[in-house]
Amino acid sequence: xxxxxxxxxxxxxxxxxxxxxxxxxxxxxxxxxxxxxxxxxxxxxxxxxxxxxxxxxxxxxxxxxxxxxxxxxxxxxxxxxxxxxxxxxxxxxxxxxxxxxxxxxxxxxxxxxxxxxxxxxxxxxxxxxxxxxxxxxxxxxxxxxxxxxxxxxxxxxxxxxxxxxxxxxxxxxxxxxxxxxxxxxxxxxxxxxxxxxxxxxxxxxxxxxxxxxxxxxxxxxxxxxxxxxxxxxxxxxxxxxxxxxxxxxxxxxxxxxxxxxxxxxxxxxxxxxxxxxxxxxxxxxxxxxxxxxxxxxxxxxxxxxxxxxxxxxx
Amino acid sequence: xxxxxxxxxxxxxxxxxxxxxxxxxxxxxxxxxxxxxxxxxxxxxxxxxxxxxxxxxxxxxxxxxxxxxxxxxxxxxxxxxxxxxxxxxxxxxxxxxxxxxxxxxxxxxxxxxxxxxxxxxxxxxxxxxxxxxxxxxxxxxxxxxxxxxxxxxxxxxxxxxxxxxxxxxxxxxxxxxxxxxxxxxxxxxxxxxxxxxxxxxxxxxxxxxxxxxxxxxxxxxxxxxxxxxxxxxxxxxxxxxxxxxxxxxxxxxxxxxxxxxxxxxxxxxxxxxxxxxxxxx
Numbered sequence: 380x381x382x383x384x385x386x387x388x389x390x391x392x393x394x395x396x397x398x399x400x401x402x403x404x405x406x407x408x409x410x411x412x413x414x415x416x417x418x419x420x421x422x423x424x425x426x427x428x429x430x431x432x433x434x435x436x437x438x439x440x441x442x443x444x445x446x447x448x449x450x451x452x453x454x455x456x457x458x459x460x461x462x463x464x465x466x467x468x469x470x471x472x473x474x475x476x477x478x479x480x481x482x483x484x485x486x487x488x489x490x491x492x493x494x495x496x497x498x499x500x501x502x503x504x505x506x507x508x509x510x511x512x513x514x515x516x517x518x519x520x521x522x523x524x525x526x527x528x529x530x531x532x533x534x535x536x537x538x539x540x541x542x543x544x545x546x547x548x549x550x551x552x553x554x555x556x557x558x559x560x561x562x563x564x565x566x567x568x569x570x571x572x573x574x575x576x577x578x579x580x581x582x583x584x585x586x587x588x589x590x591x592x593x594x595x596x597x598x599x600x601x602x603x604x605x606x607x608x609x610x611x612x613x614x615x616x617x618x619x620x621x622x623x624x625x626x627x628x629x630x631x632x633x634x635x636x637x638x639x640x641x642x643x644x645x646x647x648x649x650x651x652x653x654x655x656x657x658x659x660x661x662x663x664x665x666x667x668x669x670x671x672x673x674x675x676x677x678x679x680x681x682x683x684x685x686x687x688x689x690x691x692x693x
Numbered sequence: 694x695x696x697x698x699x700x701x702x703x704x705x706x707x708x709x710x711x712x713x714x715x716x717x718x719x720x721x722x723x724x725x726x727x728x729x730x731x732x733x734x735x736x737x738x739x740x741x742x743x744x745x746x747x748x749x750x751x752x753x754x755x756x757x758x759x760x761x762x763x764x765x766x767x768x769x770x771x772x773x774x775x776x777x778x779x780x781x782x783x784x785x786x787x788x789x790x791x792x793x794x795x796x797x798x799x800x801x802x803x804x805x806x807x808x809x810x811x812x813x814x815x816x817x818x819x820x821x822x823x824x825x826x827x828x829x830x831x832x833x834x835x836x837x838x839x840x841x842x843x844x845x846x847x848x849x850x851x852x853x854x855x856x857x858x859x860x861x862x863x864x865x866x867x868x869x870x871x872x873x874x875x876x877x878x879x880x881x882x883x884x885x886x887x888x889x890x891x892x893x894x895x896x897x898x899x900x901x902x903x904x905x906x907x908x909x910x911x912x913x914x915x916x917x918x919x920x921x922x923x924x925x926x927x928x929x930x931x932x933x934x935x936x937x938x939x940x941x942x943x944x945x946x947x948x949x950x951x952x953x954x955x956x957x958x959x960x961x962x963x964x965x966x967x968x969x970x971x972x973x974x
Contacts, residue, residue, distance in 0.1 A: 429795055429973055449703035449798045457796040463789035467718050479710045480797050 386435035395421040410576030411565040417582040456523030460535040464507035471503040481526035513544030573672040609664035711807025736762035771853040775860030782864035783873040816853040848933040851952035855926035858959035865966035
């Protein structure tokens with residue numbers, strides 16, 4: 380759906396994006412992460428043809444943007460980081476204008492349907508400048524969805540929204556995902572990406588650090604499985620028994636809680652639990668803990684910061 | 694071939710949609726109506742003064758009573774439309790709505806032509822209104838409109854279009870509303886200033902000294918003005934009317950062709966300027 384190869388954008392004083400190679404597949408939700416200044420917005424601007432790459436290639440739907448400009452643009456819906464509106468127009472007029480631009484069939488019905496869906500139909504004849512931040516963001520979504528795009532590009536769609544607004548936007552994204560729309564989403568709200576994205580790319584200082592699914596990302600920063608076990612008592616023989624299990628890398632006992640790190644991602648829970656119960660205690664709780672996206676993200680970006688600063692010192 | 698036709702159709706659709714939006718916003722806003730009404734009122738006052746003069750003195754103050762007020766009205770309207778183009782395009786870039794348009798099926802060519810077509814259509818509508826007003830005034834005053842008046846109507850279409858194209862060009866390469874406004878006003882004021890300086894210098898009688906600096910200055914300003922005459926959209930009205938009245942059809946058509954050429958050059962430069970300057974905030 381989106382393919383870039385060695386995409387680079389250099390400004391006179393800064394290299395904003397360097398050799399970025401992305402591959403967004405049809406029908407997936409692709410999370411595009413990175414701290415401020417990582418080059419996410421510049422990459423999105425290049426995807427949309429708003430900025431010309433200094434070098435590298437990019438294609439959307441298998442075509443170069445310059446060759447199929449209007450077809451490609453007609454198949455994309457975009458929600459930018461900041462919702463932009465024409466001050467002089469009401470929400471309805473604004474949507475009608477975009478429906479004309481995208482040649483939406485039965486535009487009145489489509490606009491009404493979407494406004495009803497996001498709960499804005501009662502405010503259709505107000506100007507967006509009188510809307511709350513959440514309402515404006517929903518209106519941006521309605522605009523982006525008017526022409527039923529095949530590809531939705533979302534740049535920080537929940538930025539600045541309250542929890543209720545975030546939930547509504549998340550529901551919209553999930554609906555689009557179910558409908559088979561390919562979604563490219565850039566966000567700082569990592570929990571949202573963790574919930575919705577099929578695959579994730581992490582950018583840092585203009586470079587693409589990694590592109591994988593969430594499990595793959597976790598595995599690349601931590602090749603262990605963490606298991607938390609709660610027992611009724613801690614027998615004296617427990618430490619020796621755990622040390623004897625070949626896959627246990629390390630363990631920590633705190634009160635009646637045992638946290639065990641196991642090699643790899645295979646499921647050793649049955650083996651571990653039989654070793655523990657053999658020492659004469661009873662397991663009353665067990666859960667596997669995976670690294671959150673936030674932890675994974677921080678590991679990637681921190682490692683990169685360390686790497687860059689060390690390189691700078693030498 | 695097929696691809697080009699599809700691309701053209703898509704582009705025309707974008708032009709029409711932008712054109713429709715801009716027309717609607719201008720017609721529903723107060724500024725255009727205020728400028729049009731003021732222009733007509735000032736023209737009416739000038740004509741009334743002429744009529745009073747004729748009544749008092751029994752002679753015409755000038756051969757063609759309607760030319761000057763009509764010229765004033767169309768130039769004021771043209772400058773206003775060009776100025777409003779400068780402001781709206783720069784404001785669209787500053788507010789991010791230009792970027793919003795480019796998220797969708799709008800490219801640099803369709804944006805520039807959409808804007809241009811909207812302003813030119815408005816100009817033509819106002820021109821038609823002025824023509825009706827002047828015809829009515831002429832009928833009420835029982836004074837026949839001259840041939841030059843009708844030639845001026847035709848020529849003013851090109852003058853207005855050219856002015857609007859300059860406005861689009863200035864805003865396409867400017868960074869902000871303030872910069873674009875200052876540059877546009879600078880161009881208009883600069884042209885007027887050169888004209889003023891030349892008439893002031895021509896009133897100074899230099900001594901018959903070959904090396905007199907006034908002579909040199911007069912010569913330099915005269916060269917600048919000759920150049921400006923071929924660039925300034927205002928001068929095409931005078932050129933065209935003069936050539937037509939002299940019966941020089943070839944020069945008349947040449948004047949129109951030159952105005953169209955400059956207009957196209959500025960529009961093409963606007964597309965390039967927009968590409969160079971970018972559409973993002």
